[in-house]
Amino acid sequence: MNITIHQSYLPQDDPEAALAFYRDALGFEVRSDVGYEGLRWIVVGPPGQPDTAIVLTPPAVDPGITDEERRVITEMMAKGTYAGVNLATDDLDGLFAKLQAGDIEVVQEPTDQPYGVRDCAFRDPAGNMVRVQQR
Template identity: 75%
Template sequence: MDITIHSSFLPHDAADAALAFWRDLLGFELRLDVGYDGMRWLTVGPVDQPNTAIVLHPPGVDPGITDDERRTITEMMAKGTYAGILLATSDLDGVFERLQAGDADIVQEPTEQPYGVRDCAVRDPAGNLIRIQQTR
């Protein structure tokens, strides 16, 4: 069976801030910038992985979401408890230094975890938790 991860979705509430974080701080390339009805969807991805992407989307735009659900999503994003993603790098300290110098919202400095990985954690401008793991 040949199945890959093509895209993951994370919400954003400010497209320009999201782009500055994902492109300018993390070094992802912008692949698509789509506007519709006053909203913006951004597709970003690692330069050397053209078949893997993250779609940064306006929160709560799915047609089946109620106003109450949309409000809950917005509240959870503000607390940083709605969405997250795990990234990996061979240079965790270098990536962390770049994020720290770029005033990213640091949640945890690089740490050796008791479960056998070394990682750090930051939040993007929308509050999404991003854990970054050291590859071996």
């Protein structure tokens, strides 16, 4: 049996800001952009990896979520503690310089971690933690 990661979900509360980050800053392809009842689901992914994607989804749209849960999700997103993704690149310092030159919140500059990786961290426009490690 061969199992792969096909899609991962991250909340976004501003589709245009999400596109500016994932498409324009990170260079991801937009695979689909679907609107429904004033909300948008945007699927992005790295070029050359058509089977790997991130779905940028409106937060807390599941009909099973209570109003209290929606409030908590909104608060956690505002603090940047709700969701995140780990990415990898062959040029961490180059990517860091490119992102730092833009209007992107830097959480951690490139650092050699004690557990054996070199990485940096940013927040996307919705507050999601985006960690990038040197491949």
